[in-house]
Amino acid sequence: MTDFAGEAARLDAADPLAKWRGHFLLDDAVAYLDGNSLGALPRATPERIETVVRREWGDGLIASWNPDGAGGADWITLPQRVGAKIAPLIGAGPDEVIAADSVSVNLFKLVSAALAHFRGDGHRRRKVVLSEPGNFPTDLYMVDGLEGQGLATRKLAPREHLEAALDKDVALLLLTHVHYKTGAMHDMLRLTRAAHEAGALVLWDLSHSVGAVPVDLTAAQADFAVGCGYKYLNGGPGAPAFAYVAPRHHRALRQPLSGWMGHAQPFAFEDDYAPAPGVDRLLAGTPPVIQMSALEEGVDLIARIGMDALVAKSRRMSEFTRRAVAELVPELECISPADPKARGSQLSWRHEHAYELCQALIERRVVGDFRAPDALRLGFAPAYVRYADCWRAVSELRDILDSGAWREERFAERAAVT
Template identity: 60%
Template sequence: MIDRARELDAADPLANYRERFILPDGVVYLDGNSLGCLPAATPPAMARVVEQEWGEGLIRSWNDADWFEMGARVGGKIAPLIGAQPHEVIATDTVSVNLFKLISAALQMRPGRKVILSEPGNFPTDIYMIDGLERQGLATQRLAPRDRLLDALDEDVALLMLTHAHYKTGELFDMAALTSAAHEAGALVLWDLSHSTGALPVDLDAVGADFATGCGYKYLCGGPGAPAFAFVAERHLADLSQPLTGWFGHARPFAFADAYEPAPGIEQLQCGTSPILGLTALEVGVELIAEIGVARLHAKSQALSEFFLDCVDAHGLELDLVSPPDSARRGSQLSFRHREAYAICQALIARGVIGDFRDPDILRLGFAPAYLRFEDMAEAARHLAEVLEGEEWQRDEFNQRATVT
């Protein structure tokens, strides 16, 4: 398969973008769906902000370098990647914090309703945020399997909150159908795009989404702990009211007034002071992904995952694929179930093939198309075959549970 992989790489229109990332030698990185690789332009951009804007400009850079508007500027650059208008998106806080803000805002827009509907097995922080509001008496959690979500929509549901691409299996929801069904039931919809943004086509305005959030450190390559983003549909901006009334969300933050006056637009979703260094790194990643184009990235992602499955078949491996077999119905990943998934994952990492493990028995391999090659797919499949066929995963050092990549 290696010869076929090299033929595909030679014909890949995105091949040259690999040079725009810093990639360690001898590593096949299949964990970009947890932490994206470092763009080569990020270190000099960070150095400029640290040495010039901070080091020389000091406090003046809030105006001279436009730090104050940075959250809105970066949000505006994310907007086209998710089918939104620039004034509907702000780069701020974390996914967890943004979920709390947006859930609270939705509850206020639906007085008399307290139910937040989601699915069991959603990413934990999404459910934890509902739980936190429920413990304050502000919300009621309702979880329904994805094939029963439509049945669970009733007049008590204020908000349907789902993750577009499931973090463990990669299975996609039909955003348009579920958003429409929720609206028919009088509910609002919040989409978590953490495993979609920068890898999959998303059109929030076209599907009529109300709210969305997503992280900046996966496919957007913004670095560990990069700021997240939040989306509010234009039609809701006038009625938006979020509970974390910090000074950066004030209409006139430098008036230093005692009374809180929310900013009139998406800027209200800001809370504390913007993390300028984090936003700087995120902006570099967003610009690079936008330059490549989400449609092209998605097409290559599908091709990479399909070729990897071909390589697995060529090695005669019998793996339990838990991701949808149809690449159009999954995110930019493949997940396999194996009782020794943790040990297999660790054995692969020791060989330089970095994927990840999700409890209790999932080996998850992410395909970040901006910097991966078809040759990487062939090599990863070869290593996987050698680990499984040689029962390398049985070695003691690979079975000691520790912090998982």
């Protein structure tokens, strides 16, 4: 039998990223394997927030909207500044990404923009948005909303049939790069090329990708992308999301939420809307300064660690865990791809009582999560997760199953958030 405990100890001792764990506020008694849902708190964030609240807001008041040279804290450029810092993490240019709103809102903007593209001069009218069943709900729900307005027609095809489903009526291929439940990763380059050959545009949801797996939107020639800031970017609960638009679409981009911050001159207070240049026109309302400042700290930290090192550790860590579960807890059925390069920084297993197993783990301070109807999911945020945390999850799972601890009634009581 493999000595996984010893292997975990050796891997932790040799881990080049071990020093970065100290940059997060984490209880060493907790094995936190849910950073793919909510990233840990960077140590620098509370001080940054205190500065924003006490000095910039408390002392600077409204002057803090202006640039440093004008005596402010430059709040007004936070969306562009944070977007430019996210850009290299996803293979984009600094003027191609904007931090704003939520993933859901940004999906609405960009799906609408893609459909508007096919209502313009010189384009055959298309309104079909193609996705896959089981895609993350908000992606599908946003299309439902547009379908209810008569602007879109939703079409779903299993992932193995997506290319065949790209017919002359498809306007947009909308996919989540890393599947939220299984962790299976789409071939972005191949599917983007197939969509373009069919005359369609592509929108990638990077919520389970950014900060954890390699993404190169420029190389893939992607049209649009969205992603969230509170998972691997550690921006905090409800952190602002981001949106990407390829430069070739900047001039013609039309998004439906024409709020004043997306105006070319918001402080001219004109009656008629004139869109700002480039991705700035994706802004709508006033940016949430406190949340955006927290996100900036998280993004800065991930950028300092570096994506190459994060990806390398993520793959080693998830593969260590997959092997350990396969050998020691074989009654769990892994539903994630076996190849680390074909999955995100997570693993999921199917079990009839996955919810109860998850709750029993959490009581033992091993934090993963559950995805209906029967998936136990563990995430590997390589900036701070230890191999010892992964081994602890496996050994506790084995004990929970052997002892029958999961059968206790309290573990079956469903919480509002799972």
